[in-house]
Amino acid sequence: MKQQFESTGKKLRLDNHQRRNLAKRGKAMGWAQLQKYATLVRAETILGWHRKLIALKYTGKRVVRTDRQECMEVIREPFVKLAEENMGWGYGRIQGALSNLGYKVSMTTVGNILRAKGIIPSPERGKQSNWKTFVRSQMDVMSVADFFTVEVWTLRGLVRYYVFFVMNLAKRQVEIVHIGCQVNGAVMSQLARNMTDSYDGCLKAARFFVCDHDALYTKEFRQILTNAGVEVIQTRVGCP
Template sequence: MKRPTFPQIFLLSCLAGWLNREQQRVLDYLREENRVLREQLGGKRLRLTDGQRRRLAAKGHAIGRKLLGDVASIVTPDTILRWHRRLIRKKWSYGNEKRGRASIPAETEKLIVRMANENLSWGYRRIQGALANIGETLAHNTVKRVLLDHGIDPATVRSTKTTWKQFLRAHWDTLAATDFFSTEVWTKTGLTTYYTLFVMHVATRRVHIVGSPTAPDGFFMQQAALDLVAFDDSFLRGTTHLILDRDTKFTAGFVEILKEPGVDAVKIPARSPNCNPHAERWVKSIKEECLSRLVLLGRGSLDRAIAQSGRSLQRRASTPVSPECAHRA
């Protein structure tokens, strides 16, 4: 093999120097980028996963501690090398790992959670006894650990709370829901917004349209309350609870008139339409299937559209719904 000539040696030296400078520029950029990212964190400590530690340990060991001191910015070089040594020990100590208590089957865990949710007064030992009746032998501390892992409070706390599902089940046959929905209608003065108030009997999905004013004020709401409860054949006769949101249209006078014959207004949390799903679903259906497909001319056309669409929806929802099915929906 011929010895390289001087021009070839000079060319290789220039190429090596250029590559070295390019690599240095890349390293300088990456260091500066890491500094910017650290500044964005505001001094907060990074929380790395085990997988991220393994990747850094493998790369850091390959380049050595001296070079790590120049490039490492997330953690110190000593930390990276310590992770590497820990990975080596873990690799060769798999045979000496201590085994903890065997975990319980997933089905048993689900059963424990279900018992606690469906029986609010059952404590750890009561659930332990119920499991023993079906052949599942567990310590009460195991039951306690499972419930804590699922964020379920002790019986002393659970028994003082009422979930939304339990409320629905307890008052299903005497429960009603109400809400407003808006519709744009062309009138002589231009495009006018009408606010329709309706009430639904939750178990049967039967709906009563109270009215559609352009500005539902206190007087309208008082008349609406009287229409709902003041007569023997009023829609809310026999109802004990009315679910409504925190809209300011539901005035204090409206609530007081309902309360006289024994109808309690149950206000759902703010910005929680999922707590009044039956009314929300009915509004969505009547808008998507009817109102959004029409150009409404005058108040009369709005009333006719709502009445006809309401009767159609009522025929489809004529089968009574159980509280369990409605809650899942």
Template sequence: MGYLRIRGECAKLGIKVSGTSVRNILRRNGLGPAPRRGGPSWAEFLRSQAAGVLACDFFTVETVALTRMYVLFFIELERRLVWLAGVTAHTTGEWVTQQARDLAMELGERTLQVKLLVRDRDTKFVASFEAAFAADGVRVVKTPVRAPRANAYVERWVRIVRAECLDWVLIWDRRHLERVLAT
């Protein structure tokens, strides 16, 4: 048991003691820190679970003409491979669903290896979007409300794309954005 945990348990009993005092008492009695627990670390666990997991999200880009473009992308977590599904100025349920079908066709046989799709609770993801993945046996998992860290891979990729690319280029239109993102 850790020093801070013991201190917390003592606090529940109404005993005020610091973590340092707990450490000193344990050392004096020949009790060192607990040995490292067996099993994988959190990072190792996540790496082992990444096989068969896709994550997706939207991000927006403003053009020179002040048109907002929506970019839908998917990331295969195991290989960190990004698929740009599409760019549009007007997202509709049909468009989003078609992008899901197109991705499934592009993945082909590898779709059978995908077990999970992680997405946020954006209203652009309609029921038919989830049904397109469910037809291939992929379970769709929604992240908790207002929890961007739950889909950290996609959030990090958006941050990198903005910092390394989009913050340095003026985007003219949809085709220009597609070309910039494809490079």
């Protein structure tokens, strides 16, 4: 190992087997001998590996894998997904849906799994819907929008262009709606009409439009979207 280090000059990367061998021999040599002969690895590091080796051998934490535990790990995700996407479903309804998928569990098991994940029973669950749950349940009909800038060298020098884009959350599809060095309320109003066009508008199938509090989202811009059946949701001030 020393010859390898001297020939390459690079830091040695030891695997766990090599660390265990060094830890066993280092512990047998003792602190004084290690300080004298350990040149590639410090004596403190070798003895630290030995302490970790002992801790792993005598730890009381053992994960017992049974067929039932493995089955519960597989169905735990559908449990949580059904509860979050269907706020009005109780334990019995979720149990029936899982039975249709081929999983036979009791309502007590359903309740235990959901409580462990911090999901309260129905109907209280429907009264405490959070933003994450709302986005997940409405992702197919939700679009988000934002601006970013690009510095472009032109004959007049460096010019800043504004890029306005809209992304469909479910499809992860981004559409560039506008690129220009001048953006104002009149331009945004025309963009709103283009986006809500019933033939090729990027918001023709959307129900929710999420944006921030940029001044370019004028009252007229938001009113055009609302008249087209698209609800405008503005995020909190300062929210990234």
